[in-house]
Amino acid sequence: MAENLANKEWEPKFVAIVCNWCTYAGADLAGISRIQYPTNVRIIRVPCTGRINPFYIVKALQTGADGVLVSG
Amino acid sequence: MDIRAHGKDFDRFVNRAKDEYGIRYIRSMPSSIKELQQTNNLLIKYVNQDGSFTEEEFDMVVLSVGLMPPKEAKKLSASLGIELEGHGFCKTDLENPVQTSRPGVFVCGAFGGPKDIPETVMEASAAAACAEGLLASKRGTMITPVENPAEKDLRGQGVRTGVFVCHCGINIGGVVDVPAVRDYAATLPTVVYSADNLFTCSQDTAVKMAEVIKEKDLTRVVVASCSPRTHEGLFQENCEKAGLNRYLFEMANIRDQDSWVHMHEPEAATAKAKDLLRMAVAKAQYLKPLKPGQLSVNHQALIIGGGLAGITAALSLADQGFASTIVEKEDRLGGNYNHLYKTLEGLDTRAHLTGLLEKIYKNPLITVVTSARIEKIEGFIGNYKTTVKAKDGEKVFEHGIVLVATGAYENKPKEYLYGQNDKVKSQRELETMIYEKDSKLAAVKNIVMIQCVGSRDKERPYCSRYCCSEAIKNALELKAADPSRDITILYRDIRTFAFKEDYYKQAREANIKFISYEENRKPEVMAAGDKVEVKVLDPILNETVTLPADAVVLSVGVVPNPENAAIGNMLKVPTNQDGFFLEAHVKLRPVDFQTDGVFMCGMSHSPKFSDETITQANAAVSRACLVLSLDFIEAEGKTAYVNKERCSACGLCEINCPYSAIRVNPAEGCAEVNAVLCKGCGICTASCRMNAVDLNGFNNEEVLAQIFNLN
Incomplete structure (x- = not known):
């Protein structure tokens, strides 16, 4: 990560694990409103943030995600 | 100049705007707005309360413009044969605000008068209930049942995924390279078919999808298009029509969360679309066919509270052919409506109530327990069992829905000598004196009314909504009986909204005086011999005036039923911070709770007028009939399940479940899910220390498949 930070070309990759009822809907709304944001986030929908097993976050980081956003 | 925040919780917004965001509220009518030449800013000139002028510059001016009757109103009223009221809006019945002047024609929303969203939504449901009441005997006669083919047997079948990538016209195709995503899909494991469509949601694509499912013997379908929140159901139906279980479907959101938010980065958006699709395909391979449970529906209703809301609801339910039981705490029905004689608009509420009660006691479908x-309330939507303790012992009622109509109470103030000096009365007490023709009233010449007593203060920050109209109603009545009376109304804001404004105007014309006071400079009431005196700062004179009074009448407002919380606990439905019940959505679902099968109406929801209560009661009935008219309810398919071998019966899931859908069975030594109650939130799964509980549709394998396929 430290080397990556030094590299100006490098873009971090994020995973957002989000609640279907609020944040996922908010992400849809961002689309409907044509709000532009960076492309380096991948959204995973869950029925409720209460469903998120801490294990998912660890696995996402292990898989190569540079950050995990849990929102709900 | 009045701040009219009479809607549920609106005063909280006003307070927040003032206190948290520093928004200024200036009571004034701006005399002019000028555009400044150099800056193009707008200069507003206005008079302050002390009479001084202020000029202030703003970047933007927003006007609150109000509503007018529709242009076509006259034409519409002529062609429908319905009358309009004086302002040109639709004339409505005093006993039923969604009834027009012509039987069988109903009105809802702003055509019946200016109103806010929740009232509009309530009226729409109420109008539907009234129409349903007339059509009840024909219910279900025009429905063609959907028949789906038998589900494909998937035993021994490998995963064969079909991918449909959508252009959505140019919405996706204009940014994302859809053919490239389609070709990429074909390279993914388990994918045996991939195609792109101009509109995947169109009818011809639905037919094509069904054909492909059969032809290619697909066992999974993945659509890369818009949001599952809007289109999952539609695509699932397509699968069902082709004999594929609807839960073997997955979506990748490449429009709302890709092409629309990365419109200027086509390459990166295409790469993201591929990633999202790969994740969806990876998840899809673990999906399982699910069979949602069905539960039978008891067609009877339980109504908690026999006030105007409860009895209107019972009669409306009976019109639709459904039986109900009203449980009333007091020894008679009617609640607050018993204390009302007339509405501001002139409805004889006594006669109205007598008529309603006659109908209630004659109707064989209505049981009343006073x-x-x-x-105790046990069970859930479709199958409730409630124990009621009455004078003659305990009774158990079985019912399919619950209608909460617990009402509210008149506030009993501790200020302004109320209860200490018999010259100080509440508006309700005054109304009784007026209509019961109390002989003491003849000598009452000077009357001071004080508004917002116990409302809109620290303890109760809400507006009780009806008190301004109630005061004006009584003031007009007193003035009509004896024009020599001197009546002064001390107020903070007069909230006679919509057509009620006509009566405020009438009151002003009848020389009823209005003096405004600020919350921090309340009037003072003092005994003075056999009279009382009221001292208040008159902001126009800018000095304290003393008003001698034969009667001081307090607009005391409403307090929620103190038993709401206990009843809410039994039903597992919430109350708000003021103690009124909290609806599923303040604007769009004003009579529903988040919990299915429980509905609310009347003042259990918030302070309101009697005609609004009637509308809300009808609205709640309309919503309730969506349940009562069913023979079976399909439960949620994506529910939790327990891996018995792993479960240690610790009970954490049981504690955490907001729907009481999971319980430890001590005999089995493990937790069990009631699939009918489970909403599939998955909280139990994350709280399980043994990983014994998992969630269909979002189980560990499925979510981890997405995570492992991020790159």
């Missing part, structure tokens, strides 16, 4: 208390 002097009764709810002891």
Whole structure:
């Protein structure tokens, strides 16, 4: 990560694990409103943030995600 | 100049705007707005309360413009044969605000008068209930049942995924390279078919999808298009029509969360679309066919509270052919409506109530239990069992829905000598004196009314909505009986909204005086011999005036039923911070709770007028009939399940479940899910220390498949 930070070309990759009822809907709304944001986030929908097993976050980081956003 | 925040919780917004965001509220009518030449800013000139002028510059001016009757109103009224009221809006019946002047024609929303969203939504449901009441005997006669082919047997079948990538016209195709995503899909494991469509949601694509499912023997379908929140159901139906279980479907959101938010980065958006699709395909391979449970529906209703809301609801339910039981705490029905004689608009509420009660007691579908208390409520939508303690012992009722109509109470103030000096009365007490023709009233010449007593203060920050109209109603009545009377109304804001404004105007014309006071400079009431005196700062004179009074009448407002919380606990539905019940959505679902099968109406929801209560009661009935008219309810398919071998019966899931859908069975030594109650939130799964509980549709394998396929 430290080397990556030094590299100006490098873009971090994020995973957002989000609640279907609020944040996922908010992400849809961002689309409907044509709000532009960076492309380096991948959204995973869950029925409720209460469903998120801490294990998912660890696995996402292990898989190569540079950050995990849990929102709900 | 009045701030009219009479809607549920609106005063909280006003307070927040003032206190948290520093928004200024200036009571004034701006005399002019000028555009400044150099800056193009707008200069507003306005008079302050002390009479001084202020000029202030703003970047933007927003006007609150109000509503007018529709242009076509006259034409519409002529062609429908319905009358309009004086302002040109639709004339409505005093006993039923969604009834027009012509039987069988109903009105809802702003055509019946200016109103806010929740009232509009309530009226729409109420109008539907009234129409349903007339059509009840024909219910279900025009429905063609959907028949789906038998589900494909998937035993021994490998995963064969079909991918449909959508252009959505140019919405996706204009940014994302859809053919490239389609070709990429074909390279993914388990994918045996991939195609792109201009509109995947169109009818011809639905037919094509069904054909492909059969032809290619697909066992999974993945659509890369818009949001599952809007289109999952539609695509699932397509699968069902082709004999594929609807839960073997997955979506990748490449429009709302890709092409629309990365419109200027086509390459990166295409790469993201591929990633999202790969994740969806990876998840899809673990999906399982699910069979949602069905539960039978008891067609009877339980109504908690026999006030105007409860009895209107019972009669409306009976019109639709459904039986109900009203449980009333007091020894008679009617609640607050018993204390009302007339509405501001002139409805004889006594006669109205007598008529309603006659109908209630004659109707074989309505059971009334008075002097009764709810002891216990068990069960869930479609299947409730409630124990009621009445005078003659305990009774158990079985019912399919619950209608909460617990009402509210008149506030009993501790200020302004109320209860200490018999010259100080509440508006309700005054109304009784007026209409019961109390002889003491003849000598009452000077009357001071004080508004917002116990409302809109620290303890109760809400507006009780009806008190301004109630005061004006009584003031007009007193003035009509004896024009020599001197009546002064001390107010903070007069909230006679919509057509009620006509009566405020009438009151002003009848020389009823209005003096405004600020919350921090309340009037003072003092005994003075056999009279009382009221001291208040008159902001126009800018000095304290003393008003001698034969009667001081307090607009005392409403307090929620103190038993709301206990009843809410039994039903597992919430109350708000003021103690009124909290609806599923303040604007769009004003009579529903988040919990299915429980509905609310009347003042259990918030302070309101009697005609609004009637509308809300009808609205709640309309919503309730969506359940009562069913023979079976399909439960949620994506529910939790327990891996018995792993479960240690610790009970954490049981504690955490907001729907009481999971319980430890001590005999089995493990937790069990009631699939009918489970909403599939998955909280139990994350709280399980043994990983014994998992969630269909979002189980560990499925979510981890997405995570492992991020790159």
